[in-house]
Amino acid sequence: MKTLYERLQPAIHAEVASTLFPSATVHQRDARQDAIDLVQDVFVALLARDAAVLRSWDPERGAKLETFVRMVAHRYVLGVLRTRSRNPYELEPIDFEQLDRIAASEAAIESRVDARTLLHQLDGELDERGRGLFRQLFAEGRPTAEVASSAGMTHNAVYAWSARLGRKLRAMLDVQRDSFQANEPKDSRDA
Amino acid sequence: MSEATHDSDPSELEREHRDVLALAEAVSRAATRDWQDVALGRAELDEVAAQRAEAGDDPEALARAKQLFRPFDDLEDARMIDALLGAVAQPTAQPDTPADPAQPSREHAERRFLIAVTLVAIAAVLVFTLVAIGSSLRGSGDPLEPIAALPSYTVDPGEGLATKRSTPADERLRYTAANTYDWIVRPGLDVAGPLPRVFAVARDAASHDHPLALRFETAATGTMRARPAASASSGSRSASGPSCSRWSAASVSTSRSRRSSSSSRWPPRTDRPWPSASGIGPTSS
Numbered sequence: 215m216k217t218l219y220e221r222l223q224p225a226i227h228a229e230v231a232s233t234l235f236p237s238a239t240v241h242q243r244d245a246r247q248d249a250i251d252l253v254q255d256v257f258v259a260l261l262a263r264d265a266a267v268l269r270s271w272d273p274e275r276g277a278k279l280e281t282f283v284r285m286v287a288h289r290y291v292l293g294v295l296r297t298r299s300r301n302p303y304e305l306e307p308i309d310f311e312q313l314d315r316i317a318a319s320e321a322a323i324e325s326r327v328d329a330r331t332l333l334h335q336l337d338g339e340l341d342e343r344g345r346g347l348f349r350q351l352f353a354e355g356r357p358t359a360e361v362a363s364s365a366g367m368t369h370n371a372v373y374a375w376s377a378r379l380g381r382k383l384r385a386m387l388d389v390q391r392d393s394f395q396a397n398e399p400k401d402s403r404d405a
Numbered sequence: 406m407s408e409a410t411h412d413s414d415p416s417e418l419e420r421e422h423r424d425v426l427a428l429a430e431a432v433s434r435a436a437t438r439d440w441q442d443v444a445l446g447r448a449e450l451d452e453v454a455a456q457r458a459e460a461g462d463d464p465e466a467l468a469r470a471k472q473l474f475r476p477f478d479d480l481e482d483a484r485m486i487d488a489l490l491g492a493v494a495q496p497t498a499q500p501d502t503p504a505d506p507a508q509p510s511r512e513h514a515e516r517r518f519l520i521a522v523t524l525v526a527i528a529a530v531l532v533f534t535l536v537a538i539g540s541s542l543r544g545s546g547d548p549l550e551p552i553a554a555l556p557s558y559t560v561d562p563g564e565g566l567a568t569k570r571s572t573p574a575d576e577r578l579r580y581t582a583a584n585t586y587d588w589i590v591r592p593g594l595d596v597a598g599p600l601p602r603v604f605a606v607a608r609d610a611a612s613h614d615h616p617l618a619l620r621f622e623t624a625a626t627g628t629m630r631a632r633p634a635a636s637a638s639s640g641s642r643s644a645s646g647p648s649c650s651r652w653s654a655a656s657v658s659t660s661r662s663r664r665s666s667s668s669s670r671w672p673p674r675t676d677r678p679w680p681s682a683s684g685i686g687p688t689s690s
Contacts, residue, residue: 215493219486223477228444231473232437246472253477254485258492288430315427320434329435352429358422373418380425383432 225280226256229287237295256287259302267305277317285313292355326394332386347375440474450475561589590629
């Protein structure tokens, strides 16, 4: 247990804290206590029922164990933030395809990318409705059907909005990358 | 951006949507990469905090990030492992997933038996009630403080707890013979001025009360760590409680006093929560 804990705790803690951070800033709760509770919950979720969730990780799929547990942690914390209810024994099924997508996206975002600025710029591009959609879909992880219903939109309209957002996000990433390249010394580019 | 109808294949739209979800999640995560490095042990808390302060982050957000991402200390780690061992060993504690009584697994039954034996034989069961006494100690020379001036206090059972951390409805603290109590009495607000004195009483099965000899260390925030007094901190289980097999219903009372000169300060090593303040807090006695 100690070995497993020592390996996974930092990743789970980082994910829990990262997912909690926006809402913790807003709600001014004792964030440390929340984080510790949730880290424990995530471990319980992983280890419950003879570690069924943890054992569902398949190294052959490509995602590292830490990436996998971070996804579990992210989903769990989002669920708690949405429902205000903690129950690590009722974890939503792991979407392994989505896990692969996230791992690929993370790998594609270089460390030099200034994600804070990018999100700030994106926020500036969105109108009030767009911010609401972004918050519900991406920050709160709400199901598309629920978001579509609350926004009075069709499924496809939400998908279309999401697609445009994705194009915008990728374009912003490209601008940052171009900027990095332009600022790199010529020697390092040649190398 | 405003939404518009789209003529593409719905499955293609959904696939693209899921790609964007993944990208947004990755970007959002990257936005706190420096803080996460603190939790991951790759960066120093103070260095990242200084960088973010220089970058113009809001001071409150900065303080919150420091709270959230600060790596677990040894005590927090030890408590977490202890709690996880308890949780794994007690599958029946799983909420909303009651075991099927008709077909208990042999492994679970054995675990339960072992736990029951442990608890019956050597458990120390405590029920805490924080009692705020709204008067100063006689002869202390301190001014009287109104009871309302005491913030609510919570009692963190600390390490050594034998069972999974308490649920909100369960205020009992269970100890094994190997444990000794190590409580953290934490004010709801930082207490900069006079600190309460804390007294604790254990009650045995015959309803006899036994005062517990405590020693304290006090943090600058007013959080107190209570452990068995030095003369009773080693040796048998009775060192941390009355000399009887079971004891319960201890009360922890707080009364106003100046910060004692004999109280040693200790770094507040944890903000470990007591899961519920239910039944714990200033009450009149």
